[in-house]
Amino acid sequence: AQSVSQHNHHVILSEAASLELGCNYSYGGTVNLFWYVQYPGQHLQLLLKYFSGDPLVKGIKGFEAEFIKSKFSFNLRKPSVQWSDTAEYFCAVNAGNAGNMLTFGGGTRLMVKP
């Protein structure tokens, strides 16, 4: 079964700092990749997704992620974070052999200090 690893469990940044959250997965075949965000007290919302094409994907609120197939990675980035980005971020993978199931990483809690 595939697995998804998010290396940083907790990240604390000051406003305007740059952000990069790591995500690695274990499946070697075709994958669809997602980043979801969960703001405090809210449900999960889609930030961005990659199915095919340009490996640099742009999402909402200035987030982007880069799919690097050779590294099995799909890292999330934002050049300048805001206090409102404080949330938990989840990477998720749908592997080609997993039907419509998603495997989620353990999540990264981001706190942005004003």
Added chain:
Amino acid sequence: DAGITQSPRYKITETGRQVTLMCHQTWSHSYMFWYRQDLGHGLRLIYYSAAADITDKGEVPDGYVVSRSKTENFPLTLESATRSQTSVYFCASSEPLRGGIQETQYFGPGTRLLVL
């Protein structure tokens, strides 16, 4: 309003009791999912359903039962609740793209369950 709703939002129960968490979606999505969210584990899939009357186990199905008699509803039942089932439960739905490619899953607001 259209969307995906869950009820109750909060539930306290006792060990051994049966509890049913409800999930309702108005998009007529084919697929529905139940996840539990626990600190350090992210979201783990409990059960999912590809269509009415079709359900299948996910990563952590033990102690749970699901049914899907109608496309829009996907209740999750804890037949005899245990303390280890204290968690936040999320329901989600999606509609696969042509060719079966996974499309975005849309999540409900969650149910916080405490088993004493």
